[in-house]
Amino acid sequence: MIVELLKSQPEIALFLSLALGYLIGSFKFGPISLGGVCGTLIVALVLGQTGARIAPDLKNIAFALFIFALGFTGGPQFFANVLRGWRYGLLSVVEIVSVMTLVMIAVVTMKLDPGTAAGLLAGAATESAVIGTASEAVSKLGLASAQVTQLQSNIATAYSVSYLFGLITIVLFTSQIAPLILRINLRDESARLARKLGGDGVLDEGERLALPPLVGRAFLVGPAAGTVVSAFEARFGNNVTIERVLRGGKQLEVDAQFVLAAGDTVFIAGRREAMIEASSAFGEEVSGESFARVLAQRTDVLVTRRDINGITLAQMRERAEPQAGRGIYVAALTRSDTTVPALPGTVVQRGDVLTLVGAPTDVARGAKRLGYVIQQTQKTDFVYLGLGVLVGMAIGRLGATIGGVTLVLGTGGGCLLSGLLFGWLRSHFPVVGSLPSAAAQVLKDFGLATFIAAVGLSAGPDAIRLVREYGLALPAAGILLVVIPGFLSLWIGRMFLKLEAPMLLGAIAGQQCSTPAISALVGVAGNSIPVIGYTITYALSNILLPLMGPVVVGLAAKFG
Known part of the structure; x- marks a missing residue:
């Protein structure tokens, strides 16, 4: 039957x-x-x-x-x-x-x-x-x-x-x-x-860091008062970005030429290891509740630029103009549907997908420079x-x-x-x-x-x-x-x-x-x-x- x-x-x-x-x-x-x-x-x-x-x-x-x-x-x-x-x-x-x-x-x-x-x-x-x-x-x-x-x-x-x-x-x-x-x-x-390529270690699939590599913290400005933002960020390899400043009860947009003042409260984002080093240049760390609505965008970008093909992530950052690369961080690299370690020494190729993290305007600027945004569509x-x-x-x-x-x-x-x-x-x-x-x-x-x-x-x-x-x-x-x-x-x-x-x-x-x-x-x-x-x-x-x-x-x- x-x-x-x-x-x-x-x-x-x-x-x-x-x-x-x-x-x-x-x-x-x-x-x-x-x-x-x-x-x-x-x-x-x-x-x-x-x-x-x-x-x-x-x-x-x-x-x-x-x-x-x-x-x-x-x-x-x-x-x-x-x-x-x-x-x-x-x-x-x-x-x-x-x-x-x-x-x-x-x-x-x-x-x-x-x-x-x-x-x-x-x-x-x-x-x-x-x-x-x-x-x-x-x-x-x-x-x-x-x-x-x-x-x-x-x-x-x-x-x-x-x-x-x-x-x-x-x-x-x-x-x-x-x-x-x-x-x-x-x-x-x-x-x-992994250390040679610039990483402390690379995770197996399915593992997550208990301490995230990208963090955001808020500080009162102390010793850094009077410093130009671009100079401050350059001291730490541009691995940190001052995103917002609270001055006199008002949030101010920040650009590379912004000058920090005593009494400012700053919201700073970037890589954790650089953040630890940079924190000593500020004063007291605060809760940062005023910056709760500051958004970080995560966007997948397909690399199409010829001049980026064959260079490392570190070289890509070095060759970018300071203002062009400001506030943009690579959180992941995907190649042929496979996640590749996104270390400073990792070589980028045309067709790679880079996951960018940062403020929406910064990420949009980076995506335009690298290739095009992969639209999250189901059609x-x-x-x-x-x-x-x-x-x-x-x-x-x-x-x-x-x-x-x-x-x-x-x-x-x-x-x-x-x-x-x-x-x-x-x-x-x-x-x-x-x-x-x-x-x-x-x-x-x-x-x-x-x-x-x-x-x-x-x-x-x-x-x-x-x-x-x-x-x-x-x-x-x-x-x-x-x-x-x-x-x-x-x-x-x-x-x-x-x-x-x-x-x-x-x-x-x-x-x-x-x-x-x-x-x-x-x-x-x-x-x-x-x-x-x-x-x-x-x-x-x-x-x-x-x-x-x-x-x-x-x-x-x-x-x-």
């Missing part, structure tokens, strides 16, 4: 795969969890034995939305990192070249078909999007429909087998094995690097979204035959490139193309999960056959496809690129597109310094690896 119900109403199988898959994927074994996508695929493979099938149109639409949103959100960072972050970006190239070479060796030695080869790539590189681009490439090989279905089933099965072993390997390699090879204490190295520009997907479908029809190997981008590859272009355009012309981050995340999560569930349901009957055929060969290949590129990147990163160990290990996790690996690495490091290296290679590999799906299929069809 249940089998007939699932066959007659496949939407039940779809949502059951999503629910149970994400439940299974949420379980953690130490730092390792399967994740919702892999969990969904495993459940769908099991339910696929019942014969439940999802219409191909739904599968294709879901993947098109996912891959476009992936490119859209990654566009600004991708183009910013192509040249500027070349040292880290080179590691993504190492990943692509070495993984593709190893996959082709496996194709020749193990006689892999195009589907199994693509699934091995997707699983070992822990990049689920490869499943979609490769599946479409298989449908373009000109084979009979039964052969196409079987090869697409092999992609899903090979992915599910190699993903688990690839995930465990990259987590252990970055957080445990690599530090032993480098002969370092990762926690000590991360703490040293999606469906004209822009629809046009972007249509352009992607048009690009996907392009193809070429090189050395007897037919390469076709397909809808997946086309929508990925279109998403990159439309995301980049949005960052430069923000008046159009609103796609809130929450909406983009839903498109990515639901689109990919729906596509994966549909693939798993179709692959169900062939899954057991493929596992029996290759046995332990696929898990072993999956481990080698992680370890060998990891060792290469570790060697090149230390010997030639001279990268700091915590950032290098983060970059290796990023080139593998592994969120569990960076989470485990941050836990061992004791702070989030490795995230700085992770974001660059993640942005690049997340775009480049899906484009390799059609390449693997084409090469395996010729040489497999």
Whole structure:
């Protein structure tokens, strides 16, 4: 009865795969969890034995939305990192070249078909999007429909087998094995690097400082009487700002040329460490009730200015005119939806989101100088979204035959490139193309999960056959496809690129597109310094690896 119900109403199988898959994927074994996508695929493979099938149109639409949103959100960072972050970006190239070479060796030695080869790539590189681009490439090989279905089933099965072993390997390699090879204490190295970048320490995700870094206090003016505000603030590195003055019962606006007088009550805001030092220049501290209505604004700004790209936060403050940077503080830095430590030595890139804090007029001035304010809207520009997907479908029809190997981008590859272009355009012309981050995340999560569930349901009957055929060969290949590129990147990163160990290990996790690996690495490091290296290679590999799906299929069809 249940089998007939699932066959007659496949939407039940779809949502059951999503629910149970994400439940299974949420379980953690130490730092390792399967994740919702892999969990969904495993459940769908099991339910696929019942014969439940999802219409191909739904599968294709879901993947098109996912891959476009992936490119859209990654566009600004991708183009910013192509040249500027070349040292880290080179590691993504190492990943692509070495993984593709190893996959082709496996194709020749193990006689892999195009589907199994693509699934091995997707699983070992822990990049689920490869499943979609490769599946479409298989449908373009000109084979009979039964052969196409079987090869697409092999992609899903090979992915599910190699993903688990690839995930465990990259987590252990970055957080445990690599530090032993480098002969370092990762926690000590991360703490040293945090101090070098200008911080006393960097928090793990979910932690908050008991003493906030930005504070406001009120004082009676004592020894500072007769001092010009700009001179006073400069004494403390412009890390404090006198926002308001109460004189004769009236609140006065303050500018850089304002002169403090004895008996004034001042409201001063800034960084806590500078505030402690500056407090000795005043007299008695008071409650500051008169300043209760002084507002501090918190605004997210997307960095678009070319002259800011590639400089540190400290350099950005130094190069700003004193009046232009007055009263503006960077509270956080976000890159590719990942929070990066906002330390004085942290390098800013175009496409980063800086969270500015200060008086509304100061924040508005800073936002205008840096880029544009990200409006907190819940509306999606469906004209822009629809046009972007249509352009992607048009690009996907392009193809070429090189050395007897037919390469076709397909809808997946086309929508990925279109998403990159439309995301980049949005960052430069923000008046159009609103796609809130929450909406983009839903498109990515639901689109990919729906596509994966549909693939798993179709692959169900062939899954057991493929596992029996290759046995332990696929898990072993999956481990080698992680370890060998990891060792290469570790060697090149230390010997030639001279990268700091915590950032290098983060970059290796990023080139593998592994969120569990960076989470485990941050836990061992004791702070989030490795995230700085992770974001660059993640942005690049997340775009480049899906484009390799059609390449693997084409090469395996010729040489497999």
